[in-house]
Amino acid sequence: EVQLVESGGGLVQPGGSLRLSCAASGFTFKDFWMAWVRQAPGKGLEWVANLRHDRTEMYYAASVKGRFTVSRDNAQNSLYLQMNSLRAEDTAVYYCVRVIVATMGIEWFDPWGQGTLVTVSS
Amino acid sequence: SYELTQPPSVSVSPGQTATITCSGDGLPKQYGYWYQQKPGQAPVLVIYKDSERPSGIPERFSGSSSGTTVTLTISGVQVEDEADYYCQSADGTGHRNVVFGGGTKLTVL
Numbered sequence: 001e002v003q004l005v006e007s008g009g010g011l012v013q014p015g016g017s018l019r020l021s022c023a024a025s026g027f028t029f030k031d032f033w034m035a036w037v038r039q040a041p042g043k044g045l046e047w048v049a050n051l052r053h054d055r056t057e058m059y060y061a062a063s064v065k066g067r068f069t070v071s072r073d074n075a076q077n078s079l080y081l082q083m084n085s086l087r088a089e090d091t092a093v094y095y096c097v098r099v100i101v102a103t104m105g106i107e108w109f110d111p112w113g114q115g116t117l118v119t120v121s122s
Numbered sequence: 123s124y125e126l127t128q129p130p131s132v133s134v135s136p137g138q139t140a141t142i143t144c145s146g147d148g149l150p151k152q153y154g155y156w157y158q159q160k161p162g163q164a165p166v167l168v169i170y171k172d173s174e175r176p177s178g179i180p181e182r183f184s185g186s187s188s189g190t191t192v193t194l195t196i197s198g199v200q201v202e203d204e205a206d207y208y209c210q211s212a213d214g215t216g217h218r219n220v221v222f223g224g225g226t227k228l229t230v231l
Contacts, residue, residue, distance in 0.1 A: 045157070045165065045208050047220035059218045062123075070171075095164060102171070105212050108155040110176065112164040 002026040009116030020098030028072040033099035039091035124213040126223035144209030156193030
């Protein structure tokens, strides 16, 4: 069974940093693109970042570019999101997702982890 | 920036057919995907590439595409189908930017 388990969320002050982790199991992690998607309380879904399986390509939403960094350790079957200069508007549940890529521009998210809550507040 | 537009809410009675639309200028060139999210749970993929259904998703879920609109149809709606539904696509810029619609709350009366 494919499983994605996020950790590392919590309360952080504005301007602070946090590192999220995602432990993957049940599939060959090193063969898949991975991504982070977030959802602010009571709001819709927002894509955050994608990372290619071999780490040669990464893409970010404009709202986080320059502040967030996505990375992975294929030996540990783990995905990470380093979040710096956090703002109140970054408050959200952050989901780790596997990306199914048919070809460039034809890709979707399946499955999703249960998410980890990040709260940015003083 | 590229946007996908969904109706905020749709209401149907059990056994009826629910249709949820998603409109975007890029949809004639990009596929649409649909996710179901029940309260307190993570989203689940229900339709990919406009009309393909993942294994384990009931046959009452179907998808279609026409012009700038993709549509999720749930035939014979059941009470357990009450959830938020999100469409997703790509912005087609080649930078792998992913876009989600604002979500539609399906209420089963």
